[in-house]
Amino acid sequence: MSAMIDSQSASILVIEDDDSTAEEIVAELTAHAFRVDRAGTGRAGLMLALRGNYDVITLDRMLPDIDGLSVVGDLRARRIHTPVLMISALSDVDERVRGLRAGGDDYLTKPFASDEMAARVEVLLRRRAHAAEPTRLRVQGLQIDRVAHSASFDGHDLELKPTEYQLLDFLMRNSGQTLTRTMIFEHVWGYHFDPGTNLIEVHIAGLRKKLEQAGCPPLINTVRGSGYLFGDVR
Amino acid sequence: MFAELWRITSFRLTVLYGGLFALAVVGLFALIYWQTARYQNQQVDQILLNQVHVFSTATADQLDDDIAYEIARDIRRIGFFGVFAADGKALAGNLARIPQGLILNGKPRALPVERNDDLFPQALEVRALGRTLDDGRVLVVARDVALLEQIRQSLLRGCFLIAAVILLLGVLGGVFYSLPAVRHIRDIDRAARRIADGDYSQRLPLGRRNRELDVLAQIVNAMLDETERLMGEVKTASDNIAHDLRTPLTRLRASIYRTQQSMDKTSLHRDALNHALTQTDLLLTRFRALSRISEIESKRRRAGISPTFLEPVLRTLTELYEPLANRGGVKLSLRIESSPSAVCDGELLFEAIGNLLDNAIKFTPAGGVVCVTLGGTQAEPVISVSDSGPGIPPDLRKSVLHRFFRADDARNTPGSGLGLSLVDAIVRLHGFGLVLDDAPEGGLRARMSCWQRRMPG
Numbered sequence: 001m002s003a004m005i006d007s008q009s010a011s012i013l014v015i016e017d018d019d020s021t022a023e024e025i026v027a028e029l030t031a032h033a034f035r036v037d038r039a040g041t042g043r044a045g046l047m048l049a050l051r052g053n054y055d056v057i058t059l060d061r062m063l064p065d066i067d068g069l070s071v072v073g074d075l076r077a078r079r080i081h082t083p084v085l086m087i088s089a090l091s092d093v094d095e096r097v098r099g100l101r102a103g104g105d106d107y108l109t110k111p112f113a114s115d116e117m118a119a120r121v122e123v124l125l126r127r128r129a130h131a132a133e134p135t136r137l138r139v140q141g142l143q144i145d146r147v148a149h150s151a152s153f154d155g156h157d158l159e160l161k162p163t164e165y166q167l168l169d170f171l172m173r174n175s176g177q178t179l180t181r182t183m184i185f186e187h188v189w190g191y192h193f194d195p196g197t198n199l200i201e202v203h204i205a206g207l208r209k210k211l212e213q214a215g216c217p218p219l220i221n222t223v224r225g226s227g228y229l230f231g232d233v234r
Numbered sequence: 235m236f237a238e239l240w241r242i243t244s245f246r247l248t249v250l251y252g253g254l255f256a257l258a259v260v261g262l263f264a265l266i267y268w269q270t271a272r273y274q275n276q277q278v279d280q281i282l283l284n285q286v287h288v289f290s291t292a293t294a295d296q297l298d299d300d301i302a303y304e305i306a307r308d309i310r311r312i313g314f315f316g317v318f319a320a321d322g323k324a325l326a327g328n329l330a331r332i333p334q335g336l337i338l339n340g341k342p343r344a345l346p347v348e349r350n351d352d353l354f355p356q357a358l359e360v361r362a363l364g365r366t367l368d369d370g371r372v373l374v375v376a377r378d379v380a381l382l383e384q385i386r387q388s389l390l391r392g393c394f395l396i397a398a399v400i401l402l403l404g405v406l407g408g409v410f411y412s413l414p415a416v417r418h419i420r421d422i423d424r425a426a427r428r429i430a431d432g433d434y435s436q437r438l439p440l441g442r443r444n445r446e447l448d449v450l451a452q453i454v455n456a457m458l459d460e461t462e463r464l465m466g467e468v469k470t471a472s473d474n475i476a477h478d479l480r481t482p483l484t485r486l487r488a489s490i491y492r493t494q495q496s497m498d499k500t501s502l503h504r505d506a507l508n509h510a511l512t513q514t515d516l517l518l519t520r521f522r523a524l525s526r527i528s529e530i531e532s533k534r535r536r537a538g539i540s541p542t543f544l545e546p547v548l549r550t551l552t553e554l555y556e557p558l559a560n561r562g563g564v565k566l567s568l569r570i571e572s573s574p575s576a577v578c579d580g581e582l583l584f585e586a587i588g589n590l591l592d593n594a595i596k597f598t599p600a601g602g603v604v605c606v607t608l609g610g611t612q613a614e615p616v617i618s619v620s621d622s623g624p625g626i627p628p629d630l631r632k633s634v635l636h637r638f639f640r641a642d643d644a645r646n647t648p649g650s651g652l653g654l655s656l657v658d659a660i661v662r663l664h665g666f667g668l669v670l671d672d673a674p675e676g677g678l679r680a681r682m683s684c685w686q687r688r689m690p691g
């Protein structure tokens with residue numbers, strides 16, 4: 001499984017009323033060595049979220065007592081900025097917008113692949129860890145300047161198109177983590193639909209080629225059936 | 235317009251009745267005329283017979299006097315009298331000669347005569363009667379029937395006038411009664427065309443006057459209600475199946491994935507599992523696409539819809555699809571003819587054009603071209619995606635919008651036949667238009683008119 005750098009000790013709150021879904025989430029996150037607490041209602045979830053110092057919250061959109069949207073709204077109103085992954089059976093585009101507007105940080109529709117759910121949680125964790133975003137990232141001589149939006153290898157500038165830069169940036173920021181095609185599409189292009197198998201693949205292939213031509217070792221790995229992972233896995 | 239009116243039964247009937255009525259009037263007038271003429275002729279003939287009878291009993295000298303007296307007495311100058319010698323020489327009276335064709339048998343008949351005084355008219359049509367007197371002279375008595383002629387003329391005039399009025403009223407009445415029917419039929423025609431185009435929410439309009447049409451329209455509407463309900467049921471059922479199957483499929487995928495992950499890298503089963511994973515993903519993708527289409531189709535809220543500049547959207551799209559095109563050896567270009575904006579959900583529009591691009595690139599063989607064009611006016615923007623591929627034959631251009639439909643020669647390219655259905659759903663949601671036709675490049679051209687051309691739905 002993906003290398004986890006600073007998330008071993010992370011604690012996650014799962015607010016979910018459906019037992020089987022909750023079990024699935026808890027099992028997957030526990031497998032990733034997170035500490036996991038579960039709340040079955042919005043009220044209980046809110047109480048836990050206010051007291052405990054969680055790193056990420058997964059929040060069901062439809063809860064029996066308080067609506068998921070109100071839960072995030074409440075948290076944000078109390079200046080609690082724990083990243084929230086909204087999980088909902090409503091996949092409507094408007095629903096996503098609404099969830100994000102209410103203060104959610106990411107949105108996942110049911111049914112979901114648990115590895116994708118875990119990947120999204122990790123991205124949220126990573127974001128929290130890098131709260132003070134570094135302006136430079138460096139992996140094995142490959143460096144990106146997040147202010148100038150430029151990349152270089154061993155001091156030589158790489159000629160990247162804007163989207164290629166965005167892609168590399170997203171991969172490097174989340175190095176060591178599996179990123180699904182959908183997540184890449186959402187973050188780099190900002191659209192939320194299934195981009196199809198090939199579309200992201202050709203972009204990755206293009207980026208790989210450019211890195212390779214500059215003499216960079218292969219750092220973008222394919223995770224069969226899942227997505228891509230940046231980092232040296234040898 | 236007239237041809238259309240003529241198709242309406244009520245119009246034809248009204249005009250037909252008008253015509254028949256006019257004919258009856260003409261017939262009636264003819265009968266009146268005929269009867270009047272007969273009666274008058276009988277009257278005149280009786281007078282003539284009496285006169286001849288009186289004259290023939292008079293002596294020769296008396297006769298001339300009697301005739302002169304009669305002529306003087308006849309202030310209306312409708313009587314004619316003549317006494318002629320056996321050789322036809324006029325001896326007395328006001329006739330110039332023995333009328334031609336007069337048979338001297340004492341029976342009245344219609345004849346033209348000529349008068350010998352200088353009164354007007356000189357020649358005229360009369361009833362005349364002639365006989366040979368005992369002394370061999372010929373007596374002719376005639377009487378003008380001008381009155382009859384006058385009656386005939388006024389009857390004729392009246393007859394034509396009334397017939398014309400009746401006919402006119404018939405046509406006007408027909409138009410008056412039939413115009414609403416014509417309009418109603420036009421409305422029905424329009425609605426029926428939309429229904430035939432697949433818009434099952436349309437209903438045939440009901441008129442105010444035409445009971446028979448309304449009864450039919452109501453029956454058809456009831457049928458449409460039922461069809462729509464059934465179609466909705468089938469769709470809901472398939473959507474529900476797609477939706478319900480997604481959860482177990484996702485679980486299935488999760489366990490395959492976990493097994494694959496926990497497996498030794500060198501295990502021989504790894505390939506088989508990878509294959510299983512790919513297939514499951516394919517299935518999931520299809521179910522997701524199906525749910526998404528039905529979600530968009532049933533979407534009533536339009537929160538994401540706002541004025542959107544199309545040029546940046548298309549630039550991002552071409553950039554997104556360019557590597558894919560390059561890999562397929564296809565040249566992808568963007569042509570900006572104008573830079574309008576459209577009122578739309580930018581994200582959905584992106585997805586729709588993305589699907590069109592995906593098809594164009596997928597079906598165009600290496601060495602071909604795909605061109606995205608943004609044109610039209612600010613009020614009526616048009617986005618088109620054209621390619622140099624095989625195109626779609628005209629008879630299939632409607633079917634390809636249906637779910638799962640793929641042309642036979644598309645079997646070898648990957649895909650599920652849901653792409654264009656999604657595009658169609660998005661186009662409908664916005665009330666936009668989508669036309670598939672021939673591209674100047676030789677393949678398919680998909681033209682999306684991005685302004686509201688009909689009520690969304």
Ligand SMILES: Nc1ncnc2c1ncn2[C@@H]1O[C@H](COP(=O)(O)OP(=O)(O)O)[C@@H](O)[C@H]1O
Pocket residue numbers: 593594595597598621623624625626634639640641642643644648649650651652653654655677678
């Ligand atoms: N650009 C095109 N050129 C030729 N045929 C096309 C094109 N776009 C669509 N088609 C035909 O329409 C069918 C339906 O398209 P779509 O719904 O996108 O399904 P898919 O792409 O999965 O085959 C395709 O299978 C193909 O037969």
Ligand SMILES: [Mg+2]
Pocket residue numbers: 589592593649651652653654
């Ligand atoms: Mg397609």
